[in-house]
Amino acid sequence: MTERIDLAKTLQMLGQAEDILLICHKNPDGDTLGSAGALQHALQAQGKRVAIFCSDKIAEKYGYMQLALYDGSWEPGYVVAVDVAGIQLFGEAASGYLKRVDLCIDHHPSNAGYAEATMLEEDSAATAEIIYQLIGMMGIEMTKVMADCLYTGISTDTGCFKFTNTTPRTHRIAAELMEQGADFVRLNEVLFESKSQQRLAIERIALSHLEYHFDNRCALMYVTREEIERTGVENSDLEGITSIPRMIEGVVVGITMRQLESGSYKVSVRTSGNIDACKICAALGGGGHIRAAGCEFFGNLENAKAAVLAEVKKQI
Ligand SMILES: [Mn+2]
Known part of the structure; x- marks a missing residue:
């Protein structure tokens, strides 16, 4: 104690x-x-x-x-x-x-x-x-x-x-x-006000995977391990991309999925309004705060996406 x-x-x-x-x-x-x-x-x-x-x-x-x-x-x-x-x-x-x-x-x-x-x-x-x-x-x-x-x-x-x-x-x-x-x-x-070239490269890739759900109120993007390694971006530099999907006008749930070395996906959820990001992630074995939470998935990308979106649907 x-x-x-x-x-x-x-x-x-x-x-x-x-x-x-x-x-x-x-x-x-x-x-x-x-x-x-x-x-x-x-x-x-x-x-x-x-x-x-x-x-x-x-x-x-x-x-x-x-x-x-x-x-x-x-x-x-x-x-x-x-x-x-x-x-x-x-x-x-x-x-x-x-x-x-x-x-x-x-x-x-x-x-x-x-x-x-x-x-x-x-x-x-x-x-x-x-x-x-x-x-x-x-x-x-x-x-x-x-x-x-x-x-x-x-x-x-x-x-x-x-x-x-x-x-x-x-x-x-x-x-x-x-x-x-x-x-x-x-x-x-x-x-x-400054970002590394590697950070911009990974943002460009992540944005190329951007997709919208639930009447454009949820935006999701992802990056694979191969893409992360191709850009050479440092882990410390990668954290910040999780704020991007939520910045889009009208989006109240922003989801970023990035593949870890183990192959599993780290999911970051950012919300606004009265949507509880922690509830979404807690249902999937993760946790965090009301506006920012996370969880991890051991399945493939499509399964992980489907599971997260099913939880978002309950909250949105
Ligand atoms: Mn501190």
Whole structure:
């Protein structure tokens, strides 16, 4: 059973910690990296030895965060998980460091409480909002690189301030980060306005498979393993295509199916209005949120499609 702690206690524990290893979740996003990055710079400013570990490769576009990646040359004395809701999200490569997770800083309501102590703030749009408060309490200067890291975490977890988790406080913190030097124009360009050629290639293929159902209120597209491999698109780059079908005017259920290495299909459902994506996926052994959910199919494409559409029909 984990001990739930507040910001002051978190600060105190970090203050006593030495040789700190910050661990991010697998398939790292802007929040886990930005939160860990800002915390790294803040703890370094306090003279501590600190490094970051992530079981997956970190995309080059995050180079501006100046992350100090762990090189294995010293033994971690204190392990902190940042933005990681459950132990299965660390990825296999991290397993050696997980004998004891001393502290977890997170905002996921589903946090499993696997760490010795947990600083959980469920109404934060991003873990970066929590780190922002911690740095403020540390009494150190918020540098530009810290502000860039935190702005990245907040803007990516809110879909650039568009998702329902965005609060007035989110905007206030973002405004303060702008004052503290966050280069929001460049960051927004890197994070939201640019795509790799491989990503565009896979989008083109996926769109060539686009089909409509139920009076055009449901749109479905898919990509096969062979197509994914042909474009050379990275997994991290593939996640975002799931928002495409739902963007189409009049569509309330958007479905994206992509074939995994095992041959099975990963199905992502995005909805709007009062249609519950989680209900659709839960009926098929998956889960998620009201507007975004997923499940996996071991059958062939046509069977998987038919099963998903049968569930959509019940909800639409
Ligand atoms: Mn997050």
